Amino acid sequence: MTESSNEHGHQASPCVMVIFGASGDLTKRKLIPALCNLAKDKLLSPQFAVIGFSYNSITTEAFRAQLTKDIKEFAPEPIDSRLWDWFLERTYYVQGDFQDSAAYGRLQAQIAAVEKTHSTQGNRFFYLAVSPKFFAPVVKQLGQAGLTQEEDGKWARVIVEKPFGRDLASAKQLNRDLKQILDEQQIYRIDHYLGKETVQNLMVFRFANSIAEPLWNRNFIDSVQITAAETVGVEQRGGYYETSGALRDMVPNHLFQLLSLTAMEPPISFDADAVRDKQAEILHAVQVPKPEDVMSMAVRGQYGQGMAGAERLPAYRGEPMVSAASNTETYAALRLEIDNWRWAGVPFYLRTGKRLPRRTTEIAIQFRRSPFVLFRNTKIADLQTNRLVIHIQPDEGISLRFGAKVPGPVMQLGLVNMEFDYARDFGRSHSTGYERLMYDCMMGDATLFQRADMVEAGWRVIQPVLDAWSAAPAKCFPNYAAGSWGPAESDELLGRDGRAWRTIGEDHPASEPSEVPAVLGRATAGAH
Ligand code: BG6
Numbered sequence: 001m002t003e004s005s006n007e008h009g010h011q012a013s014p015c016v017m018v019i020f021g022a023s024g025d026l027t028k029r030k031l032i033p034a035l036c037n038l039a040k041d042k043l044l045s046p047q048f049a050v051i052g053f054s055y056n057s058i059t060t061e062a063f064r065a066q067l068t069k070d071i072k073e074f075a076p077e078p079i080d081s082r083l084w085d086w087f088l089e090r091t092y093y094v095q096g097d098f099q100d101s102a103a104y105g106r107l108q109a110q111i112a113a114v115e116k117t118h119s120t121q122g123n124r125f126f127y128l129a130v131s132p133k134f135f136a137p138v139v140k141q142l143g144q145a146g147l148t149q150e151e152d153g154k155w156a157r158v159i160v161e162k163p164f165g166r167d168l169a170s171a172k173q174l175n176r177d178l179k180q181i182l183d184e185q186q187i188y189r190i191d192h193y194l195g196k197e198t199v200q201n202l203m204v205f206r207f208a209n210s211i212a213e214p215l216w217n218r219n220f221i222d223s224v225q226i227t228a229a230e231t232v233g234v235e236q237r238g239g240y241y242e243t244s245g246a247l248r249d250m251v252p253n254h255l256f257q258l259l260s261l262t263a264m265e266p267p268i269s270f271d272a273d274a275v276r277d278k279q280a281e282i283l284h285a286v287q288v289p290k291p292e293d294v295m296s297m298a299v300r301g302q303y304g305q306g307m308a309g310a311e312r313l314p315a316y317r318g319e320p321m322v323s324a325a326s327n328t329e330t331y332a333a334l335r336l337e338i339d340n341w342r343w344a345g346v347p348f349y350l351r352t353g354k355r356l357p358r359r360t361t362e363i364a365i366q367f368r369r370s371p372f373v374l375f376r377n378t379k380i381a382d383l384q385t386n387r388l389v390i391h392i393q394p395d396e397g398i399s400l401r402f403g404a405k406v407p408g409p410v411m412q413l414g415l416v417n418m419e420f421d422y423a424r425d426f427g428r429s430h431s432t433g434y435e436r437l438m439y440d441c442m443m444g445d446a447t448l449f450q451r452a453d454m455v456e457a458g459w460r461v462i463q464p465v466l467d468a469w470s471a472a473p474a475k476c477f478p479n480y481a482a483g484s485w486g487p488a489e490s491d492e493l494l495g496r497d498g499r500a501w502r503t504i505g506e507d508h509p510a511s512e513p514s515e516v517p518a519v520l521g522r523a524t525a526g527a528h
Helices: 025-040 060-074 081-089 101-118 132-144 168-181 197-207 238-263 272-285 291-297 422-426 435-443 452-471 488-495
Strands: 015-020 048-054 091-095 124-128 156-160 187-189 221-229 298-301 306-308 311-313 331-336 348-353 360-367 387-393 397-405 413-421 522-525
Touching: 015 025, 015 101, 015 435, 025 060, 025 081, 025 435, 048 101, 060 081, 060 091, 081 091, 091 101, 101 132, 124 132, 124 435, 132 156, 132 168, 156 435, 168 452, 187 452, 197 238, 197 387, 197 397, 221 238, 238 272, 238 298, 238 331, 238 348, 238 360, 238 452, 272 452, 291 298, 291 331, 291 452, 298 452, 298 488, 331 452, 331 488, 348 488, 413 422
Parallel strands: 015 048, 015 124, 048 091, 124 156, 156 187, 221 348, 413 522
Antiparallel strands: 221 360, 298 331, 306 311, 331 348, 360 387, 387 397, 397 413
16 A cells, blocks of 8 residues: 555545544445545555544443444455454544544544654544534534644645535535634535446546537426335334425435536536536526415425335335324425526426435436437337436446337337446446445545535525415325335426426336337347
8 A cells, every 4th residue: 555546546635534423324335445446446544544433331342343244244345354454554543523623632642643654744534423402512622722723735635524504504604603713615415426427427428528518408308307216114213204304305416416417508627617617607596486386386295105026015195204194205306497598488397206216316407309200100108208317326326318210111119228327337346325425535636525505505495385385284195105216296296397206127128128118019128
């Protein structure tokens, strides 16, 4: 681990990373496995160390033992024992209450000791994997302990997890609180969707290929559908979810990242601010719904009991830590419009929900119909249009649907797909999705992190929906069965525009048989 670069790129700068919330789920499931992957790829500096900070009263030895147990369960692939020993040697623990200044004195002493032992050169990287109520207090304490100062070329950066606020006012307040202590360039607001390969590939697909950009506008695109569907319910997170709901949990953050990368103008460079300026611009161009329009452009749902195959699924109201009369939505769909030259008149439909039939995140670009006059007398069940689907998970790739002649003496049109499949073409990745984000933070590259204005622009769009929904609690909950595709109102939302949600899975090779009309046949053309 001594070279300063390798085949993957450059090693990150020396630093000590402090994880607040070191005994939590995120640390064991994602952060530690991601650090190990970075170490394996020789992207961590040999002058790196990590300090876990949390409320649990344990020693460094006990923390190391716990991590050793957890990594076996959560690493995406087995970890080499020498690499793990290397990692453990530079892992420490500090016990403390997030609001107790004495604990920050202990942390300061531990950082000073680690800086000496591992020559971390005074660079500090704080990861706030804690409940949002501690974001501002932890940063304040860090500031008071003098740990956030950047002097003599040393850096101090803070990754703040989601949720960043619970509405526009609280997001603004949190930005103000953080900026009392930190400069904007020290704050890394993380959204784990930006760690996903296919999300990053969106920019490459759009801007590194000359075929996409000329078509990427209202002249050729009819509409866009962004779906983040989950099969799981709220699991053990009922307590949090009751205060959040599907809209807050997924839309202003994850879905708006997908929307902004899909719709933004080309940046003039890949500099953090060049890219984020364009993302912020598009979020500002999304029409803020008028209060009187909310009920017709937004749909909410909550799952009742249902089935997944032979398995009986409980209703949301029967989940642990959920009120039996809960009005929290577990499904949200929106119809948004973007007011600019590229997108005016092109609806963007967004939907997300728990306990849907299939786990899928994707962006479907629906192209306009071509003039079918030539085929007026041709045997076709339906005049189908071109569609490009960017599959974000679980099967990452891109597929393009187009019409082709079905072989035979009679002119018949069929639909075929051209496929790019990440796993097939590049091999399966063992990434947790956090590697790139933590590495970028250590490198001082904030491109994949949200800036204050982006976060606020996202909340600004959904604030009227939050207000309207809380003023008029849903009377129809539960309104979809667990294991179904959400409430009927969601289909009506598109139906009113003469459109329909696409049938998920109909054009991916890894998927189940499609609903393409039998008369059209079905073929899949490989990308090679
Ligand atoms: C989290 C939400 O931010 O994202 C969860 O709080 C959701 O409710 C999760 O399940 C989805 O992430 P992914 O990567 O599984 O799509």
